[in-house]
Amino acid sequence: MKSLILRVATRYLAALLLIFSLYLLLRGHNEPGGGFIGGLVGATAFVLHAIACGTAEARAALRVQPQTIAVTGLAVALVAGLVPAFSGDAFLTGEWLFLFAEDGGKGIPLSTPLMFDTGVYLVVLGAILTLVLAMEEEI
């Protein structure tokens, strides 16, 4: 689809969508959002890009093969599950680290659930793009 309006709009929209997807991913633990939804939004950004500018440009923008992203996501989730083993906990137990935490506050919480959710994000993003890009290229 060679629509100039769409292409110009996509440049801004895609960027916004990507930032929004990261925002969704990070707020997911306390507010609506999370890796799954974030991944879907992130995928939408690239799907939009592919519709507006063609799959070749979308792939170039991705820089990595979408399959690689999906598999990497799975690996990240697996590692997040294995980390608790170092403190002797069961597979996929949540481990938390509160950086700069003051009394009563939680500071900057870093955790294996966040890492796991990032894995989910990458899997969803990669899997959807694998499918959509391959199907669009088939036409």
Add this chain to the structure above:
Amino acid sequence: MRAPRPAAPLTPAVRSGPAPTATPTQRAEETAIATDPKSDRRNGIAGWAPVLLSATLFAWFCTFLPAVAEGEVLLWQLDWVPSLSVSLSFLVDGLSLTFLLLISGIGTLVMLYSDSYLRGDPQYARFALYLTSFMLSMLGLVAADNLIALFVFWELTTITSYLLIGFHNDEADSRRSALQALLVTGTGALAMMAGMILMGVAAGTFEISEIVAQGDVLREHPWYLAIMILILAGAFTKSAQVPFHFWLPNAMAAPTPVSAFLHSATMVKGGVYLLARLHPALSGTEVWLWTLTIAGAATAVFASLQAMRQTDMKQVLAYTTLMALGTLTLFLASGSAYAITAFVVFLVTHSFYKASLFLMAGCVDHGTGTRDLRVLGGLARAMPLTALAAAIAALSMAGLPPFIGFIAKELGYGGSIEAASSPLLVTGAALIANALMFTVAAVVALNPFWRRGGETPSKPHEADWQMLAGPLILAALGLAAGIFPHVLEHYAAAPIAQSLLGDAEKAKELHLWAGVNTPFLLSLATFALGLVLYFARGALRRALESTVGRLPDLDARWDDVIDGLKGFAAWQTRLLQTGKLRRYLVVIFATYAGVMAVTLAMKAAVVVELDFSDLILKQWMVVGLIVTGAAIVTVTRSRLAAIAALGTVGIGVALTFIVYSAPDVAITQLLIETLNVVLVSVALLRMPLLDPAGTHDHRPKDAVLALAVGGVVATLLLCVLAVPMDMRLTQFFEEASYPDAHGRNIVNVILVDFRAIDTFGEITVVVIAALSAYALLRTTGRRDRA
């Protein structure tokens, strides 16, 4: 270019009634391969590492000997799946240790042999890996003290055996034999697993050492018969008892070292091992006694008759192995001290001479280019050391003094004349089998070397030291054990009697000369009969051709069974998998609606109370949106319109979630719906145009189906709503979410923390689905372009 290798397996002689005839050209080709100059390349690390490993293991096991001979039982335990009471526990007692030593000891010699036998084979590393994996699995099998762990090791040996039989995977015959062995022993193993689970449940434990302690409980248990039959199914298929024997001669398609190691000395004894291991738990009943007696006797006699008919050295040895397995089963039928001692001695004896003879056959094959007994002769001059090993092993096999085979035979007769089942039957079977073994030993191991004449495809040459070490050492051990039988008694027979009978004192003393008694007279009769049969072997063969040769050929029936299965698979694939998407969807939805309707009708009291009083305007609007969307889908003629309308339905559903304050689900639904519309549009653009005439014919039927599915789902939801919700889980998550998991969004906390393992499974599925779809799209695309 075919891989250089020393010998191609002969066509198994059992399959076609008459003996196989090798064409001269075929032989010549094999010889050319055997003397391929390229085959001088060393195998490197793959050659010596397995030898080192098995030798180390052997040495390590030897250190257990003193303790085990004193009657100690060594135990190691490691939890594996504690929730299912599966543990990785190992037990070393007399029985285990004897097997461990045989496996690692013969393993060392076989690895050494293979390195030379398959020198220069480009696939040698693969071969060494298979053979080493097999050895380790087999060691695990005989040391395991947990039924489930034992089963896992058992199946590992089945798989490695499959890989080894099919090692020459460029030959259809090898592949067929490998698959046959896998399916026969694998099917038996499945039955055995069921038997083991029943046994574990009946005994209340899966630890073998605890199970064998409660033999009385098991024998009285109502499941006893089922347990016994299922376990025997596993043991009999593994140890190739009649009527499951046919895979073993075919397994000779494997390279000779494999035949020597797996299909004579170790793996096929796995079944016998299991019978011995569970002997204290299961034996002692009439049905056990008679089943094992009949199976063992039938196998021993049938196999020794078949052995006489064969002309390929390896086939002869394969059938004599069957005979040995039958004899071992026969010994285990009863629990008498004679029988158990005979079992131990014959087990060890057979492993020594049979592995030696198989390796010898490999040397002959390697040195002359053929294994055909009708052609071989006069090799003693060219291959003196091979001839020596063959002669010693054959004398042990024939049961002549002072070899250990003689003692084994005496003990066997001692057991048979006081057999609990029928002394006449058992002694008769043993006499026939032993006499035929005597004859076969002469035919297979003496004739090729000492008979006059003989023309071999290539000029015979002696094997190198690596190939001679195995046959010579093993044969010599047979002689040494005969001269010093008390060593065997102290380290094997007594500890095994301790394992099986609970008392080391019960083991019979081993003597080379026990005076003139009934077993001795029976031995003399055996030699006499054996000599007569040897000189009458021509007539005997002809007689066997017209009798045994006409028995139903199970190997051919096997093909029928496999063809039948394939036919059935093809038929039901044609029926169910038409390749038409519409058909698939109809089947899926019709099944769903049907099954759900029946379940609802049978299980649920359907109370449909429709109460719309609490719906306000915005909810009615959402309902209106959904209904309108659905209506448009059914009437529109445009695909894009239908897709868009379906998207509207999805958005309506998302709105419902918002109305009932489930924002996470709503967002997800919205995004999925959006992507769905994109994906489906892209996919449908590729499809051929709708056929207007055909489409409308389908609509009434589709409508009925759609209404049925919709109705069933709606009814189901109403039924669910009629039941009060159990809020305990919700409550738990609400309470625990923030304090325990530091998150306020319960949905997300559940996904990434409380039930993270479910999510992990799901994302794995997502990745697999995406990769598979990608692969499918790419392959079909390439075909289209081509």
